Amino acid sequence: MTRLRTFPGGAHPDECKELAEKRAVKRIPAPETVRVALCQHLGAPSTPVVKKGDKVTRGQEIGSQNGFISLPTHSPVNGTVAGLEEAPLPHRRSGPVVVISTESEGGGPAFEPWPDFESRTPAELIERIKLAGVCGMGGASFPTYVKLSPPPGKKIDTLLLNGAECEPYLTADHRLMIERTEDVAAGMRILARALCVDDPAVGIEDNKPDAIEAFGKAGIRVEVLRVKYPQGAEKQLIKAVTGREVPVGGLPLDIGVVVQNVGTAAAVAQAVRDGEPSLRRIVTVSGGGVREPGNFDAATGTPFSALIAEAGGYGDDVARLLSGGPMMGLAQFTDAVPVTKGTSGIVALTSKEARRLTEGPCIKCAKCVDACPMKLVPCLIAANSENEKWAAADELGALNCMACGTCSFVCPSDRFLVHYIKRAQDMIRASKRSKEA
Numbered sequence: 099m100t101r102l103r104t105f106p107g108g109a110h111p112d113e114c115k116e117l118a119e120k121r122a123v124k125r126i127p128a129p130e131t132v133r134v135a136l137c138q139h140l141g142a143p144s145t146p147v148v149k150k151g152d153k154v155t156r157g158q159e160i161g162s163q164n165g166f167i168s169l170p171t172h173s174p175v176n177g178t179v180a181g182l183e184e185a186p187l188p189h190r191r192s193g194p195v196v197v198i199s200t201e202s203e204g205g206g207p208a209f210e211p212w213p214d215f216e217s218r219t220p221a222e223l224i225e226r227i228k229l230a231g232v233c234g235m236g237g238a239s240f241p242t243y244v245k246l247s248p249p250p251g252k253k254i255d256t257l258l259l260n261g262a263e264c265e266p267y268l269t270a271d272h273r274l275m276i277e278r279t280e281d282v283a284a285g286m287r288i289l290a291r292a293l294c295v296d297d298p299a300v301g302i303e304d305n306k307p308d309a310i311e312a313f314g315k316a317g318i319r320v321e322v323l324r325v326k327y328p329q330g331a332e333k334q335l336i337k338a339v340t341g342r343e344v345p346v347g348g349l350p351l352d353i354g355v356v357v358q359n360v361g362t363a364a365a366v367a368q369a370v371r372d373g374e375p376s377l378r379r380i381v382t383v384s385g386g387g388v389r390e391p392g393n394f395d396a397a398t399g400t401p402f403s404a405l406i407a408e409a410g411g412y413g414d415d416v417a418r419l420l421s422g423g424p425m426m427g428l429a430q431f432t433d434a435v436p437v438t439k440g441t442s443g444i445v446a447l448t449s450k451e452a453r454r455l456t457e458g459p460c461i462k463c464a465k466c467v468d469a470c471p472m473k474l475v476p477c478l479i480a481a482n483s484e485n486e487k488w489a490a491a492d493e494l495g496a497l498n499c500m501a502c503g504t505c506s507f508v509c510p511s512d513r514f515l516v517h518y519i520k521r522a523q524d525m526i527r528a529s530k531r532s533k534e535a
Contacts, residue, residue, distance in 0.1 A: 102304055102324035105334040107471040109327050109504045111266050111425065113305065118384045119269040121392040123277055126408055128175045128203055132399030133195040134160065135187050138438040139233035140240045141167030143194055152179045157208030157375050160196050169231045169241050172208070174377040174397035175200040188402070188421035188435045189239070189428060195436065198399070207373030215288055215370045220246075223292040223370055230369030231376045231439075235361030236260055236271075236330065237422060239440035242362055246292045248351045254293045255354045258339055259286055259300035259363055261309060262323060262330035265423025268443040270380040271360050273393045275302070275309035278364055283316045285363030288370050293356055300360065301339050303329055327425060328502040332357045334471050346498055361442075376439055383409040387416035387446030402433040402444050417449040424451075425503045458511035466505035466515055472498055476505035480518035488529060491522040499523065 137143035144161030154160060154173040161171030173196075180197040187193045209226065212218055218226075228243035248254055259282070263271040275282060282300075290298045299319040302310050303326075313320045321339045323329055333344045335357060342353045350357055358366075361379065368374040377398060384391040389410030396405060402419075406412060420427035421435070422443055466476040474495050482491040496519055505515040 102322055103338045104324040104326050104329065105337040105471060107469050107473070107504070108329070108334070109469050109507050110325070111327055111507060113325070114266045114384070115269050115272070115305070117267065117391040118382050118393055119272055121269075121273070123273050123380055123393045123395050124408070125395040126400075126404070128200050128397040129400055129404050130200055131180065132175055132198050132200060132397060133185055133401070133436045134171060134174065134198060134399040135185075135436060135438050136161045136171050136194045136196065137187070137190070138171065138239060138398065138440060139169045139231075140238060141165065141169070144168060144171045146182055146194065146196060148179050148196060150179055150181045153177075154179060154198060156203060156205045157377065163228070167241060167244060169233055170229065171196070172231055172375040172377055173198060174399055175203050176205060177201045186432055186435050188430060188438060188441060195399075203397070208375050209369070209373035211373040212370050216291065218291075218370075220292045220294060223288055226370050227292070227366055230365075230374070232362065232365045232369050233376070233439050234359055235365060235379060235439060235442070236359030237426065237440055237442055239438070242358065242366065245351075245356055245358070246289070252351050253354055254295060254351060254356050256340060256356070257286070257290050257293055257295040257298035258335060258355065258357045259298065259360050260330055260332070260335055260357055261300045261302040261306070261360045262335060263306075264303060264325070264327045264329040265425055265427075265443070267384040267445050268382045268423050269384070270382040270393055270442055272306050272309055274364060274380055275306070275360055276312050279312045279316050281364040281367045282360050283313070283318055284371055285365070285367035286318065288366050289356075289358055289363060299339065301329075301335050328471060328500075328504065331471065331500060331502060333500075346495070379437065379439055379441060381405060381437060381441050382443040384443065385445040386448040386451050387413050387419075389413055396437050398437055398439060400437045402430070402435050402437070405437070405444055406433060406446065412446060413448070415448040416446050418447045418452040420445040420447065425507070426501065455512040457514055460513060461511050463510060465508045465510065469504045469508045471502065471504060472500060474499060476515045476519060477513070479522060480513065480515045483518040483522035486525075488522060488525045491519075492526045496522040496526060
Protein backbone atom coordinates (compact mmCIF):
# COMPACT_ATOMS: atom_id res chain seq x y z
CA MET A 99 0.00 0.00 0.00
CA THR A 100 1.35 3.42 -1.00
CA ARG A 101 2.07 5.70 1.93
CA LEU A 102 0.29 9.02 1.50
CA ARG A 103 2.30 12.20 1.63
CA THR A 104 1.90 14.64 4.50
CA PHE A 105 3.81 16.98 6.84
CA PRO A 106 4.86 16.71 10.52
CA GLY A 107 2.38 17.86 13.18
CA GLY A 108 -1.15 18.95 12.44
CA ALA A 109 -4.56 17.80 13.66
CA HIS A 110 -7.74 16.08 12.50
CA PRO A 111 -10.82 18.23 13.12
CA ASP A 112 -14.19 16.85 12.01
CA GLU A 113 -14.43 17.46 8.28
CA CYS A 114 -18.15 18.29 8.15
CA LYS A 115 -17.87 18.39 4.34
CA GLU A 116 -20.81 16.03 3.81
CA LEU A 117 -23.16 19.01 4.15
CA ALA A 118 -22.15 20.50 0.79
CA GLU A 119 -19.67 18.25 -1.03
CA LYS A 120 -22.33 16.61 -3.25
CA ARG A 121 -24.04 19.92 -4.10
CA ALA A 122 -23.19 21.06 -7.64
CA VAL A 123 -22.22 24.69 -8.03
CA LYS A 124 -25.23 26.92 -8.67
CA ARG A 125 -24.61 30.14 -10.53
CA ILE A 126 -26.70 32.96 -9.05
CA PRO A 127 -27.44 36.30 -10.72
CA ALA A 128 -25.94 39.48 -9.34
CA PRO A 129 -28.25 41.30 -6.90
CA GLU A 130 -29.86 44.68 -7.61
CA THR A 131 -26.98 46.38 -5.85
CA VAL A 132 -23.37 45.19 -5.57
CA ARG A 133 -20.78 46.67 -3.23
CA VAL A 134 -17.43 45.99 -4.85
CA ALA A 135 -14.51 46.27 -2.44
CA LEU A 136 -11.44 48.13 -3.66
CA CYS A 137 -9.24 46.02 -1.35
CA GLN A 138 -10.04 42.42 -2.28
CA HIS A 139 -6.39 41.44 -2.29
CA LEU A 140 -3.48 41.58 0.12
CA GLY A 141 -1.77 44.95 -0.32
CA ALA A 142 -2.81 48.50 -1.09
CA PRO A 143 -6.47 49.08 -2.08
CA SER A 144 -6.96 50.14 -5.67
CA THR A 145 -7.71 53.80 -6.39
CA PRO A 146 -11.27 54.51 -7.59
CA VAL A 147 -11.48 55.78 -11.18
CA VAL A 148 -15.28 56.20 -11.31
CA LYS A 149 -17.67 58.57 -9.55
CA LYS A 150 -21.32 58.63 -8.61
CA GLY A 151 -23.58 58.64 -11.67
CA ASP A 152 -21.06 57.01 -14.02
CA LYS A 153 -22.26 54.21 -16.26
CA VAL A 154 -20.05 51.11 -16.04
CA THR A 155 -19.91 47.90 -18.03
CA ARG A 156 -19.10 44.39 -16.93
CA GLY A 157 -15.33 43.98 -16.78
CA GLN A 158 -14.61 47.72 -16.80
CA GLU A 159 -11.85 48.88 -14.48
CA ILE A 160 -13.35 50.84 -11.58
CA GLY A 161 -10.22 50.93 -9.42
CA SER A 162 -6.64 51.28 -10.65
CA GLN A 163 -3.59 49.47 -9.30
CA ASN A 164 -1.95 51.38 -6.47
CA GLY A 165 1.62 50.11 -6.06
CA PHE A 166 3.45 46.82 -6.67
CA ILE A 167 1.46 44.81 -4.08
CA SER A 168 -1.90 45.87 -5.47
CA LEU A 169 -4.32 45.06 -8.28
CA PRO A 170 -6.96 46.78 -10.42
CA THR A 171 -10.63 46.23 -9.55
CA HIS A 172 -13.34 45.61 -12.16
CA SER A 173 -17.11 45.96 -12.21
CA PRO A 174 -18.84 42.55 -12.17
CA VAL A 175 -22.00 44.03 -13.75
CA ASN A 176 -23.37 46.57 -16.21
CA GLY A 177 -24.93 49.39 -14.24
CA THR A 178 -24.66 52.83 -12.67
CA VAL A 179 -22.34 53.89 -9.87
CA ALA A 180 -24.58 54.80 -6.95
CA GLY A 181 -21.74 56.01 -4.78
CA LEU A 182 -18.40 55.37 -3.13
CA GLU A 183 -18.45 54.64 0.58
CA GLU A 184 -16.82 52.93 3.52
CA ALA A 185 -18.48 49.61 4.28
CA PRO A 186 -17.88 46.55 6.47
CA LEU A 187 -15.78 43.90 4.74
CA PRO A 188 -15.30 40.20 5.53
CA HIS A 189 -11.51 40.33 5.92
CA ARG A 190 -11.19 43.68 7.69
CA ARG A 191 -13.48 45.85 9.76
CA SER A 192 -14.23 48.23 6.89
CA GLY A 193 -12.85 49.55 3.62
CA PRO A 194 -13.72 51.52 0.49
CA VAL A 195 -16.34 50.05 -1.84
CA VAL A 196 -17.91 51.11 -5.13
CA VAL A 197 -21.70 50.76 -4.95
CA ILE A 198 -23.22 49.83 -8.32
CA SER A 199 -26.90 49.57 -9.25
CA THR A 200 -27.07 46.46 -11.44
CA GLU A 201 -28.75 46.63 -14.84
CA SER A 202 -27.48 43.44 -16.48
CA GLU A 203 -24.57 41.01 -16.57
CA GLY A 204 -24.22 40.44 -20.31
CA GLY A 205 -21.45 41.45 -22.66
CA GLY A 206 -18.33 40.20 -24.32
CA PRO A 207 -14.85 39.69 -22.90
CA ALA A 208 -13.02 42.71 -21.52
CA PHE A 209 -9.73 41.64 -23.07
CA GLU A 210 -8.78 39.92 -26.32
CA PRO A 211 -9.13 36.17 -25.68
CA TRP A 212 -5.88 34.24 -26.10
CA PRO A 213 -6.91 30.63 -26.84
CA ASP A 214 -3.40 30.25 -28.29
CA PHE A 215 -1.85 31.22 -24.96
CA GLU A 216 1.04 28.82 -25.53
CA SER A 217 2.30 31.23 -28.22
CA ARG A 218 2.48 34.09 -25.71
CA THR A 219 5.62 35.00 -23.81
CA PRO A 220 5.81 34.62 -20.02
CA ALA A 221 5.93 38.42 -19.70
CA GLU A 222 2.73 38.78 -21.75
CA LEU A 223 0.94 36.19 -19.64
CA ILE A 224 2.00 37.80 -16.36
CA GLU A 225 0.92 41.24 -17.54
CA ARG A 226 -2.52 39.90 -18.54
CA ILE A 227 -2.92 38.18 -15.16
CA LYS A 228 -2.12 41.50 -13.46
CA LEU A 229 -4.49 43.56 -15.61
CA ALA A 230 -7.28 41.03 -14.93
CA GLY A 231 -6.92 41.54 -11.18
CA VAL A 232 -6.26 37.89 -10.36
CA CYS A 233 -5.29 37.21 -6.77
CA GLY A 234 -5.00 34.07 -4.66
CA MET A 235 -8.42 32.52 -4.14
CA GLY A 236 -7.46 30.20 -1.29
CA GLY A 237 -7.89 32.89 1.33
CA ALA A 238 -4.65 34.90 1.50
CA SER A 239 -5.54 36.86 -1.67
CA PHE A 240 -1.96 37.71 -2.59
CA PRO A 241 -1.65 39.28 -6.07
CA THR A 242 -0.91 36.38 -8.41
CA TYR A 243 1.29 38.32 -10.79
CA VAL A 244 3.66 39.14 -7.92
CA LYS A 245 4.12 35.44 -7.17
CA LEU A 246 4.95 34.95 -10.84
CA SER A 247 7.62 37.67 -10.73
CA PRO A 248 10.46 36.35 -8.54
CA PRO A 249 13.35 38.74 -7.97
CA PRO A 250 16.54 38.27 -10.02
CA GLY A 251 18.56 35.30 -8.85
CA LYS A 252 15.55 33.31 -7.64
CA LYS A 253 15.08 30.27 -9.88
CA ILE A 254 11.67 28.58 -9.74
CA ASP A 255 11.68 24.87 -10.64
CA THR A 256 8.40 23.69 -9.09
CA LEU A 257 4.78 24.76 -9.48
CA LEU A 258 2.22 23.22 -7.13
CA LEU A 259 -1.51 23.70 -7.34
CA ASN A 260 -3.22 23.58 -3.98
CA GLY A 261 -6.30 21.36 -4.07
CA ALA A 262 -6.09 20.19 -0.47
CA GLU A 263 -8.99 22.28 0.88
CA CYS A 264 -8.38 21.04 4.41
CA GLU A 265 -10.66 23.50 6.24
CA PRO A 266 -13.77 21.80 7.64
CA TYR A 267 -17.11 22.54 5.90
CA LEU A 268 -15.53 24.10 2.76
CA THR A 269 -16.11 22.29 -0.54
CA ALA A 270 -15.85 25.07 -3.15
CA ASP A 271 -12.45 23.93 -4.43
CA HIS A 272 -13.62 20.31 -4.50
CA ARG A 273 -16.63 21.16 -6.69
CA LEU A 274 -14.47 23.37 -8.92
CA MET A 275 -11.99 20.54 -9.49
CA ILE A 276 -14.63 18.05 -10.64
CA GLU A 277 -16.94 20.47 -12.48
CA ARG A 278 -14.35 22.67 -14.19
CA THR A 279 -11.36 20.38 -14.50
CA GLU A 280 -10.39 21.76 -17.91
CA ASP A 281 -10.33 25.36 -16.62
CA VAL A 282 -7.99 24.40 -13.79
CA ALA A 283 -5.82 22.38 -16.18
CA ALA A 284 -5.58 25.29 -18.64
CA GLY A 285 -4.71 27.66 -15.80
CA MET A 286 -2.01 25.27 -14.65
CA ARG A 287 -0.47 25.21 -18.12
CA ILE A 288 -0.52 29.01 -18.29
CA LEU A 289 1.07 29.36 -14.85
CA ALA A 290 3.72 26.79 -15.74
CA ARG A 291 4.55 28.66 -18.96
CA ALA A 292 4.75 31.97 -17.06
CA LEU A 293 7.24 30.40 -14.64
CA CYS A 294 9.05 28.26 -17.24
CA VAL A 295 8.31 25.13 -15.18
CA ASP A 296 8.06 21.79 -17.01
CA ASP A 297 6.26 19.39 -14.66
CA PRO A 298 3.64 21.05 -12.42
CA ALA A 299 1.52 19.02 -10.01
CA VAL A 300 -1.62 19.38 -7.95
CA GLY A 301 -1.85 18.26 -4.32
CA ILE A 302 -5.23 16.78 -3.28
CA GLU A 303 -6.22 15.08 -0.02
CA ASP A 304 -7.48 11.53 -0.40
CA ASN A 305 -10.99 12.43 0.80
CA LYS A 306 -11.64 13.76 -2.74
CA PRO A 307 -11.24 10.63 -4.91
CA ASP A 308 -13.43 12.02 -7.70
CA ALA A 309 -11.19 15.07 -8.04
CA ILE A 310 -8.09 12.88 -8.04
CA GLU A 311 -9.64 10.76 -10.81
CA ALA A 312 -10.72 13.79 -12.84
CA PHE A 313 -7.25 15.32 -12.87
CA GLY A 314 -5.67 11.96 -13.60
CA LYS A 315 -7.88 11.62 -16.69
CA ALA A 316 -6.90 15.15 -17.72
CA GLY A 317 -3.24 14.13 -17.73
CA ILE A 318 -2.30 16.22 -14.70
CA ARG A 319 0.22 14.88 -12.20
CA VAL A 320 -1.59 14.42 -8.91
CA GLU A 321 0.12 14.12 -5.54
CA VAL A 322 -2.32 12.38 -3.22
CA LEU A 323 -2.12 13.64 0.35
CA ARG A 324 -3.20 12.23 3.68
CA VAL A 325 -6.16 14.08 5.18
CA LYS A 326 -4.79 16.38 7.84
CA TYR A 327 -5.12 20.01 8.86
CA PRO A 328 -3.47 22.39 7.82
CA GLN A 329 -2.41 20.41 4.74
CA GLY A 330 -3.49 23.30 2.51
CA ALA A 331 -1.15 25.80 4.12
CA GLU A 332 1.50 26.74 1.60
CA LYS A 333 4.55 25.67 3.59
CA GLN A 334 2.95 22.41 4.71
CA LEU A 335 1.88 21.52 1.17
CA ILE A 336 5.42 22.10 -0.06
CA LYS A 337 6.84 19.92 2.71
CA ALA A 338 4.35 17.15 2.00
CA VAL A 339 4.89 17.08 -1.76
CA THR A 340 8.57 17.97 -2.20
CA GLY A 341 10.13 17.34 1.21
CA ARG A 342 11.61 20.85 1.09
CA GLU A 343 11.24 23.27 4.00
CA VAL A 344 10.70 26.99 3.59
CA PRO A 345 13.35 28.68 5.76
CA VAL A 346 12.24 30.60 8.84
CA GLY A 347 11.21 34.07 7.73
CA GLY A 348 11.52 33.02 4.09
CA LEU A 349 9.15 32.45 1.20
CA PRO A 350 8.50 29.44 -1.05
CA LEU A 351 10.40 31.10 -3.88
CA ASP A 352 13.52 30.90 -1.69
CA ILE A 353 13.47 27.14 -2.27
CA GLY A 354 12.33 27.36 -5.89
CA VAL A 355 8.61 26.72 -5.39
CA VAL A 356 5.44 28.63 -6.28
CA VAL A 357 2.06 27.49 -4.91
CA GLN A 358 -1.24 28.58 -6.43
CA ASN A 359 -4.77 27.61 -5.40
CA VAL A 360 -6.84 25.63 -7.92
CA GLY A 361 -9.38 28.48 -7.94
CA THR A 362 -6.61 30.87 -8.85
CA ALA A 363 -5.64 28.61 -11.74
CA ALA A 364 -9.21 28.67 -13.06
CA ALA A 365 -9.25 32.48 -12.77
CA VAL A 366 -5.97 32.64 -14.67
CA ALA A 367 -7.48 30.55 -17.47
CA GLN A 368 -10.46 32.89 -17.69
CA ALA A 369 -8.19 35.94 -17.75
CA VAL A 370 -5.75 34.71 -20.39
CA ARG A 371 -7.67 32.20 -22.52
CA ASP A 372 -11.11 33.83 -22.31
CA GLY A 373 -10.27 37.52 -21.75
CA GLU A 374 -12.30 37.71 -18.53
CA PRO A 375 -11.19 39.71 -15.48
CA SER A 376 -11.71 38.22 -12.03
CA LEU A 377 -15.37 39.07 -11.41
CA ARG A 378 -16.92 36.04 -9.73
CA ARG A 379 -15.99 33.18 -7.44
CA ILE A 380 -17.38 29.94 -6.04
CA VAL A 381 -18.43 30.16 -2.40
CA THR A 382 -19.45 27.33 -0.06
CA VAL A 383 -22.34 28.24 2.24
CA SER A 384 -22.53 25.66 5.01
CA GLY A 385 -22.83 24.91 8.71
CA GLY A 386 -25.72 23.75 10.84
CA GLY A 387 -27.04 27.30 10.91
CA VAL A 388 -28.26 27.30 7.28
CA ARG A 389 -31.12 25.16 5.99
CA GLU A 390 -29.72 24.01 2.61
CA PRO A 391 -25.91 24.13 2.46
CA GLY A 392 -24.43 24.36 -1.02
CA ASN A 393 -21.89 25.85 -3.39
CA PHE A 394 -22.65 29.02 -5.30
CA ASP A 395 -21.00 30.96 -8.12
CA ALA A 396 -21.51 34.60 -7.15
CA ALA A 397 -20.45 38.01 -8.43
CA THR A 398 -18.02 39.92 -6.26
CA GLY A 399 -19.94 42.53 -4.31
CA THR A 400 -22.86 40.18 -3.60
CA PRO A 401 -23.81 40.45 0.09
CA PHE A 402 -23.42 37.39 2.28
CA SER A 403 -27.12 37.70 3.11
CA ALA A 404 -28.04 36.96 -0.53
CA LEU A 405 -25.99 33.76 -0.52
CA ILE A 406 -27.47 32.67 2.79
CA ALA A 407 -30.92 33.21 1.27
CA GLU A 408 -29.89 30.97 -1.65
CA ALA A 409 -28.94 28.35 0.95
CA GLY A 410 -32.48 28.33 2.30
CA GLY A 411 -31.89 31.01 4.91
CA TYR A 412 -30.84 30.71 8.50
CA GLY A 413 -32.01 27.86 10.72
CA ASP A 414 -33.44 28.38 14.17
CA ASP A 415 -30.06 28.38 15.90
CA VAL A 416 -27.16 30.50 14.65
CA ALA A 417 -24.45 31.31 17.14
CA ARG A 418 -21.66 32.50 14.85
CA LEU A 419 -21.17 33.59 11.25
CA LEU A 420 -17.76 33.09 9.65
CA SER A 421 -16.06 34.14 6.46
CA GLY A 422 -14.01 31.03 5.67
CA GLY A 423 -13.80 27.83 7.67
CA PRO A 424 -13.93 27.38 11.43
CA MET A 425 -10.15 26.98 11.87
CA MET A 426 -8.88 30.16 10.19
CA GLY A 427 -12.08 31.97 9.25
CA LEU A 428 -13.01 35.39 10.56
CA ALA A 429 -16.14 35.98 12.66
CA GLN A 430 -18.56 38.48 11.11
CA PHE A 431 -20.74 40.96 12.97
CA THR A 432 -23.07 41.43 9.99
CA ASP A 433 -24.13 39.48 6.91
CA ALA A 434 -24.20 42.69 4.87
CA VAL A 435 -20.52 42.24 3.98
CA PRO A 436 -19.82 41.60 0.28
CA VAL A 437 -18.24 38.58 -1.39
CA THR A 438 -14.66 39.30 -2.41
CA LYS A 439 -12.21 37.32 -4.54
CA GLY A 440 -10.90 35.71 -1.33
CA THR A 441 -14.26 34.55 0.01
CA SER A 442 -13.98 30.77 -0.03
CA GLY A 443 -16.88 30.08 2.29
CA ILE A 444 -19.61 31.41 4.54
CA VAL A 445 -20.20 29.18 7.56
CA ALA A 446 -23.07 29.67 10.00
CA LEU A 447 -22.48 27.65 13.13
CA THR A 448 -25.07 26.59 15.68
CA SER A 449 -24.51 27.01 19.40
CA LYS A 450 -23.46 23.35 19.55
CA GLU A 451 -20.97 23.73 16.71
CA ALA A 452 -19.55 26.96 18.13
CA ARG A 453 -19.72 26.07 21.80
CA ARG A 454 -18.12 28.56 24.15
CA LEU A 455 -15.06 27.22 25.93
CA THR A 456 -13.99 27.80 29.50
CA GLU A 457 -10.27 28.36 29.48
CA GLY A 458 -8.17 26.43 31.98
CA PRO A 459 -4.53 26.70 33.02
CA CYS A 460 -1.68 25.26 30.96
CA ILE A 461 -1.03 21.70 32.20
CA LYS A 462 2.36 21.44 30.48
CA CYS A 463 1.26 18.47 28.32
CA ALA A 464 3.06 19.79 25.20
CA LYS A 465 0.29 18.64 22.87
CA CYS A 466 0.42 22.06 21.19
CA VAL A 467 4.15 21.62 20.61
CA ASP A 468 3.68 18.22 19.00
CA ALA A 469 0.88 19.50 16.78
CA CYS A 470 2.35 22.84 15.68
CA PRO A 471 3.11 22.50 11.96
CA MET A 472 5.63 25.35 12.24
CA LYS A 473 7.63 23.63 15.00
CA LEU A 474 6.98 26.43 17.48
CA VAL A 475 6.25 26.24 21.21
CA PRO A 476 2.78 27.80 21.30
CA CYS A 477 2.29 27.46 25.06
CA LEU A 478 5.40 29.52 25.83
CA ILE A 479 4.67 32.17 23.23
CA ALA A 480 1.14 32.48 24.60
CA ALA A 481 2.40 32.71 28.19
CA ASN A 482 4.72 35.56 27.26
CA SER A 483 1.91 37.27 25.41
CA GLU A 484 -0.36 37.02 28.44
CA ASN A 485 2.34 38.70 30.49
CA GLU A 486 2.97 41.28 27.77
CA LYS A 487 6.55 40.14 27.29
CA TRP A 488 6.58 40.93 23.61
CA ALA A 489 10.35 40.69 23.10
CA ALA A 490 10.39 37.19 24.59
CA ALA A 491 7.48 36.17 22.39
CA ASP A 492 9.37 37.53 19.39
CA GLU A 493 12.48 35.53 20.30
CA LEU A 494 10.32 32.38 20.42
CA GLY A 495 9.26 32.98 16.83
CA ALA A 496 5.78 34.43 17.31
CA LEU A 497 5.91 36.07 13.87
CA ASN A 498 6.43 32.68 12.24
CA CYS A 499 3.03 31.50 13.49
CA MET A 500 0.50 31.35 10.64
CA ALA A 501 -2.44 31.36 13.06
CA CYS A 502 -3.80 28.04 11.78
CA GLY A 503 -5.41 27.34 15.17
CA THR A 504 -4.07 23.80 15.48
CA CYS A 505 -2.60 24.51 18.92
CA SER A 506 -5.91 25.76 20.31
CA PHE A 507 -7.74 22.82 18.75
CA VAL A 508 -5.59 20.16 20.45
CA CYS A 509 -5.23 21.91 23.83
CA PRO A 510 -6.99 19.80 26.52
CA SER A 511 -7.24 22.90 28.70
CA ASP A 512 -9.05 24.86 25.98
CA ARG A 513 -6.42 27.58 26.13
CA PHE A 514 -6.94 30.45 23.67
CA LEU A 515 -3.41 29.95 22.40
CA VAL A 516 -3.77 31.29 18.87
CA HIS A 517 -5.50 34.42 20.13
CA TYR A 518 -2.62 35.17 22.51
CA ILE A 519 -0.12 34.58 19.73
CA LYS A 520 -1.98 36.84 17.29
CA ARG A 521 -1.98 39.59 19.92
CA ALA A 522 1.76 39.15 20.35
CA GLN A 523 2.19 39.42 16.57
CA ASP A 524 0.23 42.68 16.49
CA MET A 525 2.29 44.17 19.31
CA ILE A 526 5.64 43.03 17.88
CA ARG A 527 4.82 44.42 14.44
CA ALA A 528 3.62 47.71 15.95
CA SER A 529 6.83 48.00 17.92
CA LYS A 530 8.96 47.36 14.83
CA ARG A 531 7.01 49.90 12.79
CA SER A 532 7.47 52.45 15.55
CA LYS A 533 11.24 51.91 15.59
CA GLU A 534 11.44 52.22 11.81
CA ALA A 535 9.43 55.48 11.75
